[in-house]
Amino acid sequence: MAARELTFEIFRFNPQDPESTPHLQTFKLTEEPYMTLFRALNRIREEQDTSLQFDFSCRSAVCGSCGMMVNGRPTLACKTLTSDLEDKVRLHPLPAFKLIGDLSVDTGTWFRSMAERVEAWVHERAPFDPGALEDRMDDDLAQAIYESDRCIECGCCVASCGVANVKPAFVAPAGMNRIARFMMDPRDARNDDEWFEVVSSDDGVFGCIGLMACADVCPKELPLLEVYAYLRRRALGSAFLARKKG
Ligand code: SF4
Ligand code: FES
Secondary structure (H helix, E strand, C coil): CCCCEEEEEEEECCCCCCCCCCEEEEEEEECCCCCEHHHHHHHHHHHCCCCCCCCCCCCCCCCCCCEEEECCEEEEHHHCEHHHCCCEEEEECCCCCEEEECCEEEHHHHHHHHHHHCCCCCCECCCCCCCCCCCCCCHHHHHHHHHHHCCCCCCHHHHHCHHHHHCCCCCHHHHHHHHHHHHHCCCECCCHHHHHHHHCCCCCHHHCCCCCHHHHHCCCCCCHHHHHHHHHHHHHHHHHHHHHHC
């Protein structure tokens, strides 16, 4: 069977260049067996336009660099086979992040700012004692924390989130997942009242309007629906206890 000719319509814009205007540019490429979008974009850059900007590092769905909109859906390009796509493929940068150029966006600044905001580190109950025995942890709990830690910070869930796209202050699914990870951790000294301050506003878990595209697009299949349910339960429990005490 003859190889397919693929047509790529790729968003082009360089915000650093005052002459540049946003537009779609068309490239044609003959498909290879087992071709990924990573391979296709590299071939376009090597053979047709060396100025094309996009990000890749690991090429194996681990580093989270290559998130982009593939036919309108946030996706890891290195994990996407062209054989799973139609002949015509439209590529845009992820929305909700600052555009660097073409398909490249700055997810790092967003994730750093989110991590600082939710203080994404263990707030220790006691100073570290190198001579002490390791704390024991229940297997199921350790597994649940590990599950949250599998996030590769690709930004696909943030790009898919209707609220995050119109409200930059929203902690967004990746941020909620990070909060849940530390909330579950018995080594973290923050109590429910302190967490309530972080998650209970419209910028936190109650700002979610339930579209739940995040769970559909997460390339690591993190249980984001369960994360939201867990945070709501904890926030409501904390509010209920506060009312009872009051
Ligand atoms: Fe990517 Fe999933 Fe992490 Fe969101 S939760 S940043 S989609 S790995
Ligand atoms: Fe690392 Fe795609 S290149 S996740």
